[in-house]
Amino acid sequence: MITIKVPCSSANIGPGFDVIGLALSIWLELRVEVVKSESSEAPLNCVITYEGEGADEVPLSADSNLITRTALYVLRCHGQRAFPIETRVHIINPIPLGRGLGSSGAAVVAGVVLGNEVGKLGLSKARMLDYCLMIERHPDNVAAALYGGFVGTYLNDLSPEDTSRKEIPLSEVLPAPAGGVDTGEAPPEPPHDIGHYMKFPWAPEIKAIAIIPQFEVSTAKAREVLPTSYSRADLVFNLQRIALLPSALGRSPPDAEQIYLAMQDKVHQPYRKGLIPGLPEILHSVTPKSHPGLCGICLSGAGPTILALATDNFEGIANVILAMFAKTGIKCIWKLLEPAEEGTTVTYS
Ligand SMILES: Nc1ncnc2c1ncn2[C@@H]1O[C@H](COP(=O)(O)OP(=O)(O)OP(=O)(O)O)[C@@H](O)[C@H]1O
Ligand SMILES: N[C@@H](CCO)C(=O)O
Numbered sequence: 001m002i003t004i005k006v007p008c009s010s011a012n013i014g015p016g017f018d019v020i021g022l023a024l025s026i027w028l029e030l031r032v033e034v035v036k037s038e039s040s041e042a043p044l045n046c047v048i049t050y051e052g053e054g055a056d057e058v059p060l061s062a063d064s065n066l067i068t069r070t071a072l073y074v075l076r077c078h079g080q081r082a083f084p085i086e087t088r089v090h091i092i093n094p095i096p097l098g099r100g101l102g103s104s105g106a107a108v109v110a111g112v113v114l115g116n117e118v119g120k121l122g123l124s125k126a127r128m129l130d131y132c133l134m135i136e137r138h139p140d141n142v143a144a145a146l147y148g149g150f151v152g153t154y155l156n157d158l159s160p161e162d163t164s165r166k167e168i169p170l171s172e173v174l175p176a177p178a179g180g181v182d183t184g185e186a187p188p189e190p191p192h193d194i195g196h197y198m199k200f201p202w203a204p205e206i207k208a209i210a211i212i213p214q215f216e217v218s219t220a221k222a223r224e225v226l227p228t229s230y231s232r233a234d235l236v237f238n239l240q241r242i243a244l245l246p247s248a249l250g251r252s253p254p255d256a257e258q259i260y261l262a263m264q265d266k267v268h269q270p271y272r273k274g275l276i277p278g279l280p281e282i283l284h285s286v287t288p289k290s291h292p293g294l295c296g297i298c299l300s301g302a303g304p305t306i307l308a309l310a311t312d313n314f315e316g317i318a319n320v321i322l323a324m325f326a327k328t329g330i331k332c333i334w335k336l337l338e339p340a341e342e343g344t345t346v347t348y349s
Pocket of ligand 1: 009011028054058065066067091093096097098099100101102103104105107141217218219220300301302303
């Protein structure tokens, strides 16, 4: 059996829109067996079973499920049209979908690693990141999920030819679901070195409180509400803060006032307030002064989860935010998480 474990992640951490990612301690797990036989009745030779978050909505056919579609993309780029006979994938997913905790990033990373394992492709992590970036095109969640920890990420300036290959519509990258047109042609391989990451230190005292509302915000929708251009003042505001963020969160003992300041943002959070009732009030009123123990607070990824970084008083801080959401009629759960330093792991038993 092959076990693949991929952590969830929180992207942006305030000013680092599409740049900063933090892998956190909830893991998507795949248990994979390749049962050798002459033939398989399963479409594309793959049987999927699933438990956990999204069990009532996630498709279980290999050409529709994001994890197995991603694996098929990787396999087809290497001349393998289907899974080896017969591949059985059991998915255990505790990461809530569409909440800003990188469920799709984890699914994409898991799919690339699945393709690499069952196809015996021997891809490096850096090459796997290229495959991930052909599907989830911002690097913050996928790099954190793959490499683990607190990361800064960037996309390279590619040649015009590689840029157009990287920007090929997703419908031409991922295999067509049943009923779609499958031309039988190999999909476009990713260019090399699409993106990179750098790991930053994380102060061991700081933990992450995730307050998770019981409704979904799709990342696609949360990106549509963002402007296509920004004022110089707003851009400089974010640059001034993101320059401080990695050292502020790495310094031990943490300086709460400095972290709070370094987590302010004018690039994405203000525009997403219409999707998340109560967001501005929560971000402005929960501060290190009003709530000792708190270091900083932000929207997690594209939301609606709120990420409060703190060294103490975790339950007290969570309850205040739960109560603020409750005033707008929104129910939440909360979890105390820690950085997942190791990133994606593969074990064999
Ligand atoms: N384990 C999974 N198996 C299959 N599909 C999944 C899985 N996890 C997520 N997905 C797909 O990803 C979608 C959610 O992705 P989306 O980018 O909208 O939110 P998110 O990744 O949870 O949040 P964010 O990107 O803000 O952190 C789901 O609706 C589903 O289609
Ligand atoms: N940087 C991305 C993360 C969500 O996947 C965003 O905020 O849209």
